[in-house]
Amino acid sequence: MKTVLTHLLLFLSIVLSAQTPYPQITNIPGRNATCLDGNWKYIVDVYNTGAMDYRANPIPDRSSFFADRSFYSNQKVLVEYDFDYAKEIAVPGDWNTQRPELYYYEGAVWYRTKFDAEPKQGSRYFLYFGAANYETVVGLNGRRLGSHEGGFTPFNFEVTDRLKEGDNSLVVNVDNTRRMDGVPTVNSDWWNYGGITRSVYLVETPETFIREYSVQLKKGSQGVIEGWVRLDGPDAAASVNVSIPELKVSKTVTADASGLACFEIDAKPVLWCPENPKLYEVTLSSGADKVSDRIGFRTIETRGDKILLNGKEIFCKGISIHEEMIGGAGGRANSMEHARALLAEVKAMNCNFVRLAHYPHNENMIRAAEEMGIMVWSEIPVYWTISFDNPDTYANAECQLTDMITRDRNRANVIIWSVANETPLGESRLRFLGNLISKARELDPTRLVSAAMEKVEKPGRMLTVNDPLTEIADLISFNQYVGWYDGTPEKCDDVTWTFDIKKPVIVTEFGGGALYGRHGDVDQRFTEENQEYLYQKNISMLDRMPGLAGTSPWILKDFRSPKRMLGGIQDDYNRKGLLSEKGERKKAFYVMQSWYGTK
Ligand code: GCB
Numbered sequence: 333m334k335t336v337l338t339h340l341l342l343f344l345s346i347v348l349s350a351q352t353p354y355p356q357i358t359n360i361p362g363r364n365a366t367c368l369d370g371n372w373k374y375i376v377d378v379y380n381t382g383a384m385d386y387r388a389n390p391i392p393d394r395s396s397f398f399a400d401r402s403f404y405s406n407q408k409v410l411v412e413y414d415f416d417y418a419k420e421i422a423v424p425g426d427w428n429t430q431r432p433e434l435y436y437y438e439g440a441v442w443y444r445t446k447f448d449a450e451p452k453q454g455s456r457y458f459l460y461f462g463a464a465n466y467e468t469v470v471g472l473n474g475r476r477l478g479s480h481e482g483g484f485t486p487f488n489f490e491v492t493d494r495l496k497e498g499d500n501s502l503v504v505n506v507d508n509t510r511r512m513d514g515v516p517t518v519n520s521d522w523w524n525y526g527g528i529t530r531s532v533y534l535v536e537t538p539e540t541f542i543r544e545y546s547v548q549l550k551k552g553s554q555g556v557i558e559g560w561v562r563l564d565g566p567d568a569a570a571s572v573n574v575s576i577p578e579l580k581v582s583k584t585v586t587a588d589a590s591g592l593a594c595f596e597i598d599a600k601p602v603l604w605c606p607e608n609p610k611l612y613e614v615t616l617s618s619g620a621d622k623v624s625d626r627i628g629f630r631t632i633e634t635r636g637d638k639i640l641l642n643g644k645e646i647f648c649k650g651i652s653i654h655e656e657m658i659g660g661a662g663g664r665a666n667s668m669e670h671a672r673a674l675l676a677e678v679k680a681m682n683c684n685f686v687r688l689a690h691y692p693h694n695e696n697m698i699r700a701a702e703e704m705g706i707m708v709w710s711e712i713p714v715y716w717t718i719s720f721d722n723p724d725t726y727a728n729a730e731c732q733l734t735d736m737i738t739r740d741r742n743r744a745n746v747i748i749w750s751v752a753n754e755t756p757l758g759e760s761r762l763r764f765l766g767n768l769i770s771k772a773r774e775l776d777p778t779r780l781v782s783a784a785m786e787k788v789e790k791p792g793r794m795l796t797v798n799d800p801l802t803e804i805a806d807l808i809s810f811n812q813y814v815g816w817y818d819g820t821p822e823k824c825d826d827v828t829w830t831f832d833i834k835k836p837v838i839v840t841e842f843g844g845g846a847l848y849g850r851h852g853d854v855d856q857r858f859t860e861e862n863q864e865y866l867y868q869k870n871i872s873m874l875d876r877m878p879g880l881a882g883t884s885p886w887i888l889k890d891f892r893s894p895k896r897m898l899g900g901i902q903d904d905y906n907r908k909g910l911l912s913e914k915g916e917r918k919k920a921f922y923v924m925q926s927w928y929g930t931k
Contacts, residue, residue, distance in 0.1 A: 362625050426526060426663040428526065440506070456536070486695075539566060540563055574597070579612060612626065639882065652687040658913075662913050682925055692711070698745070710750065752765050812841070814842070834879065838883065847859075864920045888910060889912070
């Protein structure tokens with residue numbers, strides 16, 4: 333009996349470990365990693381032919397199909413043989429903007445790349461994906477490694493026992509079919525770009541290695557750097573050294589049996605701020621492992637209705653951004669160059685803040701913003717009407733939140749974690765978001781946590797936010813479209829804003845649409861003049877808003893959305909950008925530029 337049970341448990345643990353990615357390894361740029369980006373073979377699998385061997389046994393749902401480990405080897409002939417005749421597509425990249433026939437495609441695509449490796453005795457190897465949208469199944473050398481759900485967060489699988497000397501074959505199935513219970517759900521106002529949208533790496537580490545760490549100013553202090561390092565491997569109770577040469581700081585601590593080493597160091601760093609985005613070279617080493625990072629130090633807190641950066645009041649002069657490149661094919665942005673091009677426009681608008689909507693953007697974007705002195709609001713795609721009653725949906729959202737915080741917790745410019753956007757009020761939603769906020773604070777007690785909420789109208793032309801979430805969140809942050817979805821721009825002159833609680837107010841969205849180059853009267857919708865007027869009216873309203881601590885109008889650049897069907901004007905683009913999709917500035921851009929110039 334005992335052996336049967338032991339075998340059963342062993343089997344279960346193999347199946348489970350093959351399913352779930354390994355805990356996230358952070359700071360890939362600071363490690364020994366080989367980039368596997370390039371042109372990969374691809375096969376579009378509209379009817380899921382890769383699963384056809386299962387016709388005899390009806391598949392109850394896709395997740396159980398993916399959970400069946402044997403499918404991968406059954407399909408070996410298909411995936412290995414057919415790829416030799418397949419065409420190529422760039423990784424990273426969405427498939428929609430690379431192939432005209434895949435522009436609207438939602439479904440499965442198989443990818444394959446081959447790469448050489450020389451696995452060393454005593455090293456461990458991991459395959460790391462920056463992101464792939466939405467469900468990804470990964471196999472190496474004919475065996476399935478596991479799967480991942482969620483389109484905007486990194487995941488990695490250990491391949492130490494699967495990597496071969498010489499030629500290796502990596503096969504990936506990415507499926508961007510929208511799901512009712514997914515995060516996001518089936519309905520959203522952006523393009524559901526599919527594919528391996530961020531870089532892929534083969535990461536090499538020693539047997540025991542530094543998996544993740546946190547290095548930042550102690551909360552409430554500007555003279556103590558605190559943090560922790562998590563070691564992973566057979567000798568996890570080892571010593572760890574943290575050094576910041578420019579501050580003449582070097583400290584060695586010993587990890588406990590679980591591999592966790594905590595430290596505190598007295599130091600007086602020059603503080604990171606938009607005017608001086610100072611970063612320090614930090615080196616963490618333990619045994620054979622050494623990881624370098626560039627880290628900034630700052631404090632962020634609220635007092636009454638003010639946001640304080642390094643103890644001083646700051647106004648967040650922001651703009652919202654989707655992860656789409658300026659110009660080119662206009663698909664998912666992923667490189668440092670894409671990030672810098674977007675952020676150059678942000679700087680030109682006199683901003684010091686961006687709202688990276690509505691999902692975690694790629695790491696290049698956060699790092700480029702940090703170097704350029706731009707603060708960040710970072711969000712997970714808990715958007716509109718996701719399934720708040722479904723525990724699996726919650727688990728998925730919490731996992732995305734955890735992965736976002738794990739990846740970016742050492743970035744000084746990230747000041748706000750957002751757990752949602754415009755979600756309809758209700759008990760299960762409040763529980764869901766309340767739990768996410770608690771989780772965010774448990775993982776990171778140093779930053780502000782909020783969500784983009786919605787406004788309501790009270791009698792007497794009064795506007796407010798009547799959401800119980802404002803009691804839990806650190807901010808009163810909300811979207812409002814007075815003058816666009818809500819009346820004409822003149823309505824801005826008539827309304828009065830009031831808030832019951834004293835917390836900093838951030839207007840996370842406002843604005844309206846205009847087609848670049850379309851001109852007319854101020855009351856003619858979709859003209860640059862109308863958008864300019866709408867912005868002028870909104871700004872004079874915002875100047876009267878109590879507790880206003882920042883804004884991030886909607887949005888930097890026109891972005892693709894299949895919900896935008898007005899021919900000749902929208903043509904699959906949400907036109908609320910202050911720039912066209914090519915990067916041409918509309919008149920309203922200059923309204924924001926001059927308003928922020930005075931702030
Ligand atoms: C919103 C949403 C955003 C939309 C925007 C719009 O409130 O948060 O995702 O794109 O409105 O343009 O309607």
